[in-house]
Amino acid sequence: MAQVVDLRTDARPGALVIDAGALAGAVMGTWRGRMINEYTSSTVFAGLAEQLAALGHAEDAAACREFSGEEREHGIACGSVLAAAGGEAMFTMAEPKRMPVHADTTPRAAVIRNIISICCLSETVAVSLIGAERMEMPEGTLRELLTKIWSDEIGHARFGWTYLARELPQLTDDERAAVERYLPVAFAALEAHELGHIPAATSWPAEAAAYGLCDGADARTLFFETVTEVIVPQLAALGLRAEHAWNERRSA
Ligand SMILES: [Fe+2]
Ligand SMILES: [Fe+2]
Structure with a gap:
């Protein structure tokens, strides 16, 4: 069911x-896209938290519930930039994302698949792209906002890599094969998602970096690297x- 997400009260400039x-x-288009992306990530981590809890990994589940709250805050922060630029911080969320169940393997291998996709792939790419954008941005309120988001994304990526290093050795050969399969x-989905958000032919005048607009070709190169x-x-x-x-x- 489509759901209207109205962040106008929370997302004040x-x-x-x-x-x-x-x-x-x-500027409005960019930050609107980010608001939607970030806010949607909060439902992703909420779903991951449920799967981790079902496995008995209570501490990891608690961490993901916290990440879910952080992603919601990122959505609001991006919405506040949108509002400052003259836009409205609301959107229609098509269908709350459901976590893939991966019924062809065991629950613990299924969770590892999701951790890889969400944290080791998407969040690691986010660290890289946001980090680069932040470096280009002059000191100021917008850079501070990006720094907060960036530091949270580092935590989300690190969580995934730590979980993977700890849990992968516990898997049977069949489960490990299921992860590799x-x-x-996961790579195909990552590439489609990221390139969908980085238009190839966008370059801006120098002052655009101050508003978080990035050169599409540079961002694509950074993604692949x-x-x-x-x-x-x-x-x-x-x-x-x-x-x-x-x-x-x-x-x-
Ligand atoms: Fe985020
Ligand atoms: Fe994140």
């Missing part, structure tokens, strides 16, 4: 003043055939 002139439309699917230079080697170090999976993603 406060001290943020954004007068982007001719860039206003692009899924990697090309994050996968091949950080994520793939890290998964491989844990004993997973990640390079093969990345190369096979198009036939997944």
Whole structure:
């Protein structure tokens, strides 16, 4: 069921003043997309928390419930930027995302698949992209907002890598094979999602960096480098055939 998410009361511009002139439309579009993306992530972590709780991993479940709250706050923060730029912090959420159950394997291997997809892939990419954007941004309120989001995303990625390193060795050969079977699917979904959010042909005047607008070609390059230079080697170090999976993603 579609659901209207109205963040207008929470997402107030406060001290943020954004007068982007001719860039206003692009600024609103960018931060609106982020608001939706971030807010939707809160439902993802809530679902992951339930799956972890069902496995008996209560502490990990509690961490993911906290992450869910942080993603909601990120959504509100991005909504406040949208509001400061002249937009309305509300949107229609098509269908609250359901966590994949992965019925072809055991619950614990299924959770590992979801941890890889959400934390080791998406959140690691987020750390990279937001980190780069933050570096380009001059000191100020908007940079502080991005710093808070960035530091939370680092926590979300780190949680996943730590969980994976701890739990992967517990798996049977069949379960490990089930995790590896899924990697090309996860990479394909990551690539489709990220490239969908990074238009190839966007470049802006120099002042655009102050509003968080990034060059599409640079962001795409950074995305691919994050996968091949950080994520793939890290998964491989844990004993997973990640390079093969990345190369096979198009036939997944
Ligand atoms: Fe976030
Ligand atoms: Fe996150």
